[in-house]
Amino acid sequence: MDIRTAQALVRFGLGRRGAEPLPSDPAAWLLNQLHQPDPTRFDDQPTTAKGLTALRDDRANKPPPGESQVAALFKAQATAQLGNAVTTPAPFRERLVWFWTNHFVISRRQGGCAAVAAAFVEEAIRPHVTGRFQDMVLAVMRHPAMLLYLDNAQSFGPDSPLGQRSHRGLNENLARECMELHTVSPLAGYSQADVTSFAKILTGWSVDLKADPPGFVYRPTAHEPGVQTVLQQQFPADEAGGVAALRFLANHPATHRFLATKLVRHFVADDPPPDAVRAIEWVLRDSEGNLGAASAALVRLDAAWQPLKKLRTPQDLVVASVRSLDLPPDVVPILGILGGLGQPLWTAPAPNGWPDRAADWAAPEAMLRRIDWASGFAGRIGDRDVLEVADNTLGPLLRPETQEAVRRAGSRREAMTLLLTSPEFQRR
Amino acid sequence: MNISRRTALLGLATSATLGGANLALAAAPTDKRLVVVILRGALDGMAAVVPYGDPGLAALRGPIVPPAPGQPEGLLDLGGFFGMHPSLAGLHGMVAAHEALAVHAVAGCYRVRSHFEAQDYLESGADHRMTSGWLNRVVAALPAGGSARPEGEALAVGVSVPLLLRGPAQVANWAPHGFSQPAPDLYATIAALNQHDPVTGPAIAEGLRARGFSAAVMAGDSDAPKDKYAFPTLARAAGEMLRAPDGPRIAALEIGGWDTHTAQVRRLPGVLKQLDDGLVALKTGLGPAWAQTAVLVMTEFGRTARVNGTQGTDHGTGTVAFVLGGAVAGGKVWATWPGLAAEQLFENRDLAPTTDLRAVAKGMLAAHLKLDAAALGRVFPGSDGVAPMGGLIRV
Numbered sequence: 001m002d003i004r005t006a007q008a009l010v011r012f013g014l015g016r017r018g019a020e021p022l023p024s025d026p027a028a029w030l031l032n033q034l035h036q037p038d039p040t041r042f043d044d045q046p047t048t049a050k051g052l053t054a055l056r057d058d059r060a061n062k063p064p065p066g067e068s069q070v071a072a073l074f075k076a077q078a079t080a081q082l083g084n085a086v087t088t089p090a091p092f093r094e095r096l097v098w099f100w101t102n103h104f105v106i107s108r109r110q111g112g113c114a115a116v117a118a119a120f121v122e123e124a125i126r127p128h129v130t131g132r133f134q135d136m137v138l139a140v141m142r143h144p145a146m147l148l149y150l151d152n153a154q155s156f157g158p159d160s161p162l163g164q165r166s167h168r169g170l171n172e173n174l175a176r177e178c179m180e181l182h183t184v185s186p187l188a189g190y191s192q193a194d195v196t197s198f199a200k201i202l203t204g205w206s207v208d209l210k211a212d213p214p215g216f217v218y219r220p221t222a223h224e225p226g227v228q229t230v231l232q233q234q235f236p237a238d239e240a241g242g243v244a245a246l247r248f249l250a251n252h253p254a255t256h257r258f259l260a261t262k263l264v265r266h267f268v269a270d271d272p273p274p275d276a277v278r279a280i281e282w283v284l285r286d287s288e289g290n291l292g293a294a295s296a297a298l299v300r301l302d303a304a305w306q307p308l309k310k311l312r313t314p315q316d317l318v319v320a321s322v323r324s325l326d327l328p329p330d331v332v333p334i335l336g337i338l339g340g341l342g343q344p345l346w347t348a349p350a351p352n353g354w355p356d357r358a359a360d361w362a363a364p365e366a367m368l369r370r371i372d373w374a375s376g377f378a379g380r381i382g383d384r385d386v387l388e389v390a391d392n393t394l395g396p397l398l399r400p401e402t403q404e405a406v407r408r409a410g411s412r413r414e415a416m417t418l419l420l421t422s423p424e425f426q427r428r
Numbered sequence: 429m430n431i432s433r434r435t436a437l438l439g440l441a442t443s444a445t446l447g448g449a450n451l452a453l454a455a456a457p458t459d460k461r462l463v464v465v466i467l468r469g470a471l472d473g474m475a476a477v478v479p480y481g482d483p484g485l486a487a488l489r490g491p492i493v494p495p496a497p498g499q500p501e502g503l504l505d506l507g508g509f510f511g512m513h514p515s516l517a518g519l520h521g522m523v524a525a526h527e528a529l530a531v532h533a534v535a536g537c538y539r540v541r542s543h544f545e546a547q548d549y550l551e552s553g554a555d556h557r558m559t560s561g562w563l564n565r566v567v568a569a570l571p572a573g574g575s576a577r578p579e580g581e582a583l584a585v586g587v588s589v590p591l592l593l594r595g596p597a598q599v600a601n602w603a604p605h606g607f608s609q610p611a612p613d614l615y616a617t618i619a620a621l622n623q624h625d626p627v628t629g630p631a632i633a634e635g636l637r638a639r640g641f642s643a644a645v646m647a648g649d650s651d652a653p654k655d656k657y658a659f660p661t662l663a664r665a666a667g668e669m670l671r672a673p674d675g676p677r678i679a680a681l682e683i684g685g686w687d688t689h690t691a692q693v694r695r696l697p698g699v700l701k702q703l704d705d706g707l708v709a710l711k712t713g714l715g716p717a718w719a720q721t722a723v724l725v726m727t728e729f730g731r732t733a734r735v736n737g738t739q740g741t742d743h744g745t746g747t748v749a750f751v752l753g754g755a756v757a758g759g760k761v762w763a764t765w766p767g768l769a770a771e772q773l774f775e776n777r778d779l780a781p782t783t784d785l786r787a788v789a790k791g792m793l794a795a796h797l798k799l800d801a802a803a804l805g806r807v808f809p810g811s812d813g814v815a816p817m818g819g820l821i822r823v
Contacts, residue, residue, distance in 0.1 A: 311627055311628075359627075362627045362628060362631040363631065363635075364631045364632070364633075364634040364635030364636075364637075364638055365635050365638065365639075366631070366635075367632050367635050368632065368635035368636065371610065371615070371618055371632070372608060372609050372610070375608055375614065376603075376608040379586065379588030380588060382591075383548060383557065383591060385544075386544075401621060402621055405617060405621055408687075408689075409543070409687075410469025410543055410684055410686060410687030411469055411543060411547060412543075412544050412547070413468075413588075414468075414469070414610070414614055414684060417610060417614060417618070418614075418617060418618060418621060421622070422621055422622070423621070423628050423629075426627075426628055
């Protein structure tokens with residue numbers, strides 16, 4: 001394995017799976033994943049209708065915790081999602097799905113989100129990771145998972161018929177986070193008035209649990225009447241005004257700068273090199289927010305082929321570990337492990353998602369938990385040759401001192417523990 | 429010098445501690461319990477059971493030999509020639525109670541010094557790697573229909589099933605919830621491998637410190653913090669499961685940390701104590717079922733007779749094995765002692781093996797589980813020339 005191949009597999013992928021065939025041209029292998037359709041298929045495809053129906057039934061039947069439909073659905077879907085990460089032949093695409101899912105994070109910490117978390121990924125994120133950013137924004141903002149997570153389902157125009165009748169008003173949570181975390185970011189210099197106006201624009205974007213099938217609904221009777229101004233742009237009332245405002249925010253130059261910074265931080269380095277950020281920013285601007293083009297530009301960055309500096313998150317680490325031993329996806333309870341390592345799936349603590357800097361993951365106890373987990377997981381090495389596993393998974397990234405420690409270890413399990421806890425395996 | 433078998437017997441009466449209740453409980457063959465403990469990483473047999481009576485010992489490894497019996501922190505005597513390491517006080521007490529014995533200068537039927545290959549052979553029960561372990565084949569050889577246990581007669585304790593218990597016969601697996609913790613010396617190696625990394629290095633060092641793994645703990649100078657995956661905890665749990673009337677009858681446990689290439693005097697006592705505590709905990713957990721129990725403690729090979737350049741020992745050949753349990757005719761060190769003069773060492777390097785580990789295991793299986801010659805041949809293929817060792821189990 002040459003160094004570029006090793007970097008491509010780790011920096012842009014999820015780690016090599018066993019001794020899977022190596023690409024002859026690593027950059028072309030990555031770009032090809034962007035050009036080919038997403039190969040992901042689920043036996044039981046998650047849908048919003050299925051999730052919300054389960055949520056509605058649970059709320060009506062109030063089952064004991066062990067019999068909750070939503071809990072069962074969440075577990076099955078999350079497990080399937082992680083299993084897909086273990087087996088996917090298009091790991092760069094999967095990494096992009098993870099990246100954008102974390103950019104537009106939803107969390108089961110908010111009641112109801114668990115029911116539609118997988119549907120959110122499959123309906124709002126995955127179809128758009130190589131498409132246009134504005135389409136992803138629109139899909140996200142209309143998705144019940146996001147509308148429930150950031151309370152917009154309960155936001156009423158104060159002057160709308162429903163607002164007047166019920167004396168309920170604005171909840172600007174989604175509007176603020178959409179501007180601050182999803183699109184223009186504080187770089188755009190918006191004011192509280194802009195946030196309030198945008199919140200009014202989004203009133204009426206809600207979730208209908210009673211409909212058949214339940215799902216997104218635009219409620220004109222909850223929508224604030226009148227023209228609104230956001231960042232000096234005027235938007236008409238009604239749903240079309242919201243769509244126009246989202247397109248405006250999605251294509252704003254500040255959005256391109258913000259997304260470029262996050263993409264480069266994620267795939268290159270915690271401190272993104274300014275020229276690399278600029279390169280991605282220009283691609284986003286010139287392509288009108290084409291995420292496939294931006295992803296391809298990441299692969300072409302010189303900085304993307306420098307030594308790996310990022311620290312794998314727990315999710316990266318566990319999936320890469322399972323792939324390194326070429327284990328079937330169903331033998332390792334990844335979902336539970338992620339909780340123990342501090343990154344439970346789709347359960348981020350706040351709307352800014354999981355952090356993307358090493359310092360946030362390298363807390364002392366967190367690192368020790370990685371070691372403890374690795375020492376248990378390493379028991380799955382069975383009768384395999386750890387040096388061979390090390391060579392397969394890391395190739396030229398393996399340091400001589402780690403190789404020597406693996407060679408000298410007292411058991412295969414200890415040797416595998418040393419490989420999984422080596423600094424080079426922690427990197428991506 | 430050559431001390432023949434049984435000459436190292438303790439001067440204790442062999443029947444004194446055997447009560448009638450124990451005999452009554454041992455009636456049905458299916459009530460027998462068999463436990464195998466794998467010491468991964470190669471126990472230095474001459475450090476666990478020290479041949480302090482051998483005149484060649486001091487020249488080979490004087491700096492790492494504990495004081496003679498009777499001196500402060502000295503060896504625990506085993507009949508005037510051998511002494512048990514002071515960290516094995518519990519096991520020494522079992523020898524004194526005639527329910528444990530040591531087999532010295534023992535080795536498997538292979539002569540490799542790779543941990544991984546040797547562990548494979550140790551668990552396969554052959555001089556090559558097989559797809560099943562010998563203990564699994566023991567399960568298959570047990571009379572069928574005696575148990576309604578859907579999960580099988582055998583139990584692997586820990587997060588994985590060792591090769592020893594893998595194979596066609598069904599095996600249950602048990603481990604506590606949550607993450608295990610590696611042994612302090614593995615933590616130390618991990619910390620060393622990460623020490624120059626600007627991110628992981630300081631975090632791991634601080635994490636270990638915060639958890640109470642001082643430099644002294646990692647060097648083996650003081651006890652490690654409590655760990656629910658620690659060997660004594662697992663051994664206690666295994667004992668309790670084996671004790672249950674409808675529980676498993678055969679169990680495998682393992683404990684690592686024996687690969688003492690450096691600073692053996694500091695690193696070995698901690699892991700010996702873990703083993704000792706674990707064997708006592710196993711007995712406690714088994715309760716009355718201890719009387720029907722035989723335990724084999726084995727390691728993949730021994731270590732060099734001479735101390736190396738870093739106050740440790742390197743991979744060797746002959747070592748010690750322990751047989752213990754209420755069903756064991758203990759109270760002795762069983763050895764055809766090869767001597768420690770240069771020409772008596774194996775390849776002028778290791779304790780020469782004079783007893784085949786398969787003879788020990790076959791002796792236990794024949795007398796304790798009543799396996800016949802044909803079954804023993806299936807358990808240890810190619811061992812027809814190795815006769816089962818007699819006298820290990822009370823009759």
